[in-house]
Amino acid sequence: MGIASATNAKHVPGKLRGRQANSKPLASDALPLPVGLTNKIFFVLFFTASYYLLRRWGEKARNSTPLHMLNLGEMLAIVAEIASFIYLIGFFGIDYVQNFINKSSDGPWELDDEHEDFGVIHSQKDIVSPRAQLTGTWLKESSDETIATYVGNGEVPSHSLESELGDCMRAASVRRRAVELTTGRSMEGLPLSGMDYSTVRGQCCEMVVGHVQIPVGVAGPLLLDGSEYTVPMATTEGCLVASTNRGCKAIYQSGGAISILTKDGMTRAPVVRFSTAKRAAELKFHVEDAENFETLAVIFNRTSRFARLQSIDCVLGGRNLHMRFRSTTGDAMGMNMISKGVQNVLEYLQHIYLDMEVVSVSGNLCADKKPTAINWIEGRGKSVVCEAVIKGEVISKVLKTSVSALVELNTVKNLTGSALSGAIGGFNAHAANIVSAIFIATGQDPAQNVESSQCLTLMEAINDGADLHVTVTMPSIEVGTIGGGTQLASQAACLNLLGVKGSHPRSPGANAQTLSRIVAGTVLAGELSLMSALAAGQLVKSHMKYNRSCKDICAKN
Numbered sequence: 078m079g080i081a082s083a084t085n086a087k088h089v090p091g092k093l094r095g096r097q098a099n100s101k102p103l104a105s106d107a108l109p110l111p112v113g114l115t116n117k118i119f120f121v122l123f124f125t126a127s128y129y130l131l132r133r134w135g136e137k138a139r140n141s142t143p144l145h146m147l148n149l150g151e152m153l154a155i156v157a158e159i160a161s162f163i164y165l166i167g168f169f170g171i172d173y174v175q176n177f178i179n180k181s182s183d184g185p186w187e188l189d190d191e192h193e194d195f196g197v198i199h200s201q202k203d204i205v206s207p208r209a210q211l212t213g214t215w216l217k218e219s220s221d222e223t224i225a226t227y228v229g230n231g232e233v234p235s236h237s238l239e240s241e242l243g244d245c246m247r248a249a250s251v252r253r254r255a256v257e258l259t260t261g262r263s264m265e266g267l268p269l270s271g272m273d274y275s276t277v278r279g280q281c282c283e284m285v286v287g288h289v290q291i292p293v294g295v296a297g298p299l300l301l302d303g304s305e306y307t308v309p310m311a312t313t314e315g316c317l318v319a320s321t322n323r324g325c326k327a328i329y330q331s332g333g334a335i336s337i338l339t340k341d342g343m344t345r346a347p348v349v350r351f352s353t354a355k356r357a358a359e360l361k362f363h364v365e366d367a368e369n370f371e372t373l374a375v376i377f378n379r380t381s382r383f384a385r386l387q388s389i390d391c392v393l394g395g396r397n398l399h400m401r402f403r404s405t406t407g408d409a410m411g412m413n414m415i416s417k418g419v420q421n422v423l424e425y426l427q428h429i430y431l432d433m434e435v436v437s438v439s440g441n442l443c444a445d446k447k448p449t450a451i452n453w454i455e456g457r458g459k460s461v462v463c464e465a466v467i468k469g470e471v472i473s474k475v476l477k478t479s480v481s482a483l484v485e486l487n488t489v490k491n492l493t494g495s496a497l498s499g500a501i502g503g504f505n506a507h508a509a510n511i512v513s514a515i516f517i518a519t520g521q522d523p524a525q526n527v528e529s530s531q532c533l534t535l536m537e538a539i540n541d542g543a544d545l546h547v548t549v550t551m552p553s554i555e556v557g558t559i560g561g562g563t564q565l566a567s568q569a570a571c572l573n574l575l576g577v578k579g580s581h582p583r584s585p586g587a588n589a590q591t592l593s594r595i596v597a598g599t600v601l602a603g604e605l606s607l608m609s610a611l612a613a614g615q616l617v618k619s620h621m622k623y624n625r626s627c628k629d630i631c632a633k634n
């Protein structure tokens with residue numbers, strides 16, 4: 078089967094020849110194609126041909142030569158003229174006509190009398206001709222209250238405010254006011270100023286109305302791999318930073334922790350469908366052929382300076398084929414990057430397997446933001462194991478418990494209890510607490526906390542029961558130091574505190590790897606402290622002290 082497919086492959090050179098009818102946009106559209114140059118060539122062709130023909134017809138009129146007697150040059154000029162005319166109409170004309178038709182049909186510009194509540198500016202609505210005036214300079218020069226009313230009425234699309242006003246802060250302020258007008262609820266308390274919303278636009282959030290404040294605490298120093306880190310944690314769970322801080326102290330006083338990075342590769346798994354399972358299997362064997370894989374890797378790697386395809390694991394589900402791509406992604410967490418590469422490969426494969434239907438670029442074998450066994454077993458992002466030997470005296474002095482109590486609790490709670498609960502990767506006490514606090518502080522995608530928090534905590538007594546050997550095994554830590562929320566000022570400051578801000582200057586990927594090690598090291602600290610509090614029966618007492626609402630809400634109401 079692999080051979081048949083490989084033969085097919087020879088019909089199509091590395092570069093794709095053309096698009097199939099009604100195909101989706103190509104990933105390679107993202108690459109700088111010479112559309113501008115083509116336009117210029119057709120413009121020049123059109124005007125040169127027109128000029129030449131006019132001159133020739135002028136000469137013929139003077140010499141009384143019949144106009145329909147054409148020489149080769151004139152025939153070529155007419156062909157060039159028609160071709161360039163068709164091209165230019167196709168490129169510019171159709172869009173123009175469509176826009177015109179769309180605007181004149183229903184849509185956000187249609188005025189209706191349903192929203193009479195915003196009576197303040199009804200008179201203004203009558204004065205201006207809305208279709209012509211609700212954009213551009215007129216809109217910019219209107220008062221914020223007037224614009225908010227139009228947004229509230231649906232006459233100005235809320236999501237167009239940034240581009241219409243050319244000012245992200247003003248757009249957020251107007252939108253916020255519009256939300257207040259339509260909902261009748263105040264947004265007081267949600268900060269507006271203090272953030273540069275231009276850094277959010279096109280990268281982090283849409284329909285912005287402000288930002289949420291989350292306190293950031295620091296735990297540390299975390300002594301990890303011979304370096305000291307002060308770890309920023311954004312949380313509203315009182316006691317969490319105190320606990321992690323205590324764990325860091327125990328690790329420090331015991332000589333530090335060591336981390337081992339065993340794997341680094343982000344995954345994305347599209348799903349494609351054929352009319353038969355046999356055809357789907359043919360593609361599986363094609364992809365698994367080493368020579369074909371090399372070709373696919375070249376096509377994939379073209380889409381980024383940092384993404385390098387490592388493997389494609391194929392799983393058949395009837396006539397559907399799920400292909401799990403794995404790739405390095407430099408210092409980026411890499412989901413956008415790998416998705417772009419995958420799409421390019423799918424487009425290439427579609428030209429070989431004409432009967433292949435791309436069901437979705439993500440078919441959940443990836444698996445992104447869902448608890449799954451595949452991430453737990455195969456890993457996703459960075460796979461890290463972190464270990465430390467905690468001295469018995471530190472356990473009693475700092476953690477207020479004993480080696481034997483910790484070992485026993487770990488077996489009963491983190492291993493047996495989790496097994497009984499049917500956990501997938503949940504063999505730990507609270508890895509998710511530390512992972513999400515660091516994720517929020519450093520601008521990671523918080524939803525990836527789901528798989529990044531998969532963790533196996535092991536505790537064993539060593540040195541004849543005097544000391545504790547503790548490890549956390551975390552196969553799917555998905556972090557980046559570039560892209561997503563990492564470039565926002567406060568998140569970048571937290572990355573800077575850890576010395577991993579942005580792209581690593583010499584070895585791209587090293588910053589993100591260090592961040593994943595820090596996450597694992599801090600989880601180790603958190604596990605040590607919470608497990609100790611539970612073993613010592615301290616948990617409730619400590620949360621009453623640090624994590625209890627002290628406002629008498631009933632009295633206020």
Ligand SMILES: CC(C)(COP(=O)([O-])OP(=O)([O-])OC[C@H]1O[C@@H](n2cnc3c(N)ncnc32)[C@H](O)[C@@H]1OP(=O)([O-])[O-])[C@@H](O)C(=O)NCCC(=O)NCCSC(=O)C[C@@](C)(O)CC(=O)[O-]
Pocket residue numbers: 314316317318319320321322323324326475476477506507510606607610615616619620623
């Ligand atoms: C609260 C502690 C740390 C007190 O612990 P302690 O031993 O009574 O505190 P201590 O006053 O003796 O201080 C010891 C060290 O702890 C740190 N420490 C102590 N206090 C602070 C503070 N205010 N701010 C910063 N650091 C603090 C600090 O390092 C200090 O050393 P020092 O600096 O004094 O030389 C302890 O009782 C503890 O760790 N409790 C556990 C709390 C915890 O881990 N909560 C996590 C959330 S629980 C949850 O969400 C998950 C759960 C429970 O449902 C999961 C499950 O099912 O298991």
Ligand SMILES: NC(=O)C1=CN([C@@H]2O[C@H](COP(=O)(O)OP(=O)(O)OC[C@H]3O[C@@H](n4cnc5c(N)ncnc54)[C@H](OP(=O)(O)O)[C@@H]3O)[C@@H](O)[C@H]2O)C=CC1
Pocket residue numbers: 280380381382383384406407408409410411412413414415416445522557559560561562579580581585586
């Ligand atoms: N698309 C999806 O399916 C999903 C997207 N996301 C979101 O994706 C975003 C993150 O995507 P991600 O791909 O990580 O980031 P970006 O989309 O921001 O891509 C990273 C960019 O940084 C460039 N770059 C410069 N220096 C480096 C370096 N040292 N290492 C790596 N890249 C570098 C890359 O260059 P180059 O162009 O050469 O690659 C690329 O353009 C987050 O906002 C996340 O929430 C989350 C889950 C799913």
